[in-house]
Amino acid sequence: MQSKKEYANGQKVYEQEGEVLTYFFKTGIVKARGNSIDGVMEGEWVFYRESGDLWQVGHFENGQKHGQWIRYDKQGKLEYDAQFANGKLVDKKK
Numbered sequence: 001m002q003s004k005k006e007y008a009n010g011q012k013v014y015e016q017e018g019e020v021l022t023y024f025f026k027t028g029i030v031k032a033r034g035n036s037i038d039g040v041m042e043g044e045w046v047f048y049r050e051s052g053d054l055w056q057v058g059h060f061e062n063g064q065k066h067g068q069w070i071r072y073d074k075q076g077k078l079e080y081d082a083q084f085a086n087g088k089l090v091d092k093k094k
Contacts, residue, residue, distance in 0.1 A: 025050050034060070049074070061086075 034045030
């Protein structure tokens with residue numbers, strides 16, 4: 001987990017509620033949200049652009065990218081669909 005708890009404007013950088021960890025932009029908009037078990041990213045994570053639009057959805061296993069990762073462009077169209085295994089890219093479709 002990050003050590004910086006607040007931005008200069010007082011907005012919190014992250015918030016842990018149970019196993020759900022949420023990161024914020026300095027504007028207060030959600031940057032990313034997913035499970036964090038003992039400080040390690042696990043399972044599905046969802047990432048957003050500062051505009052609040054969906055950017056990517058991916059999966060972690062033991063803190064490494066593992067499984068499907070989908071990224072969207074600024075217009076909300078699929079940019080790519082990738083597969084990871086133990087943090088390494090194994091397939092990527094555009």
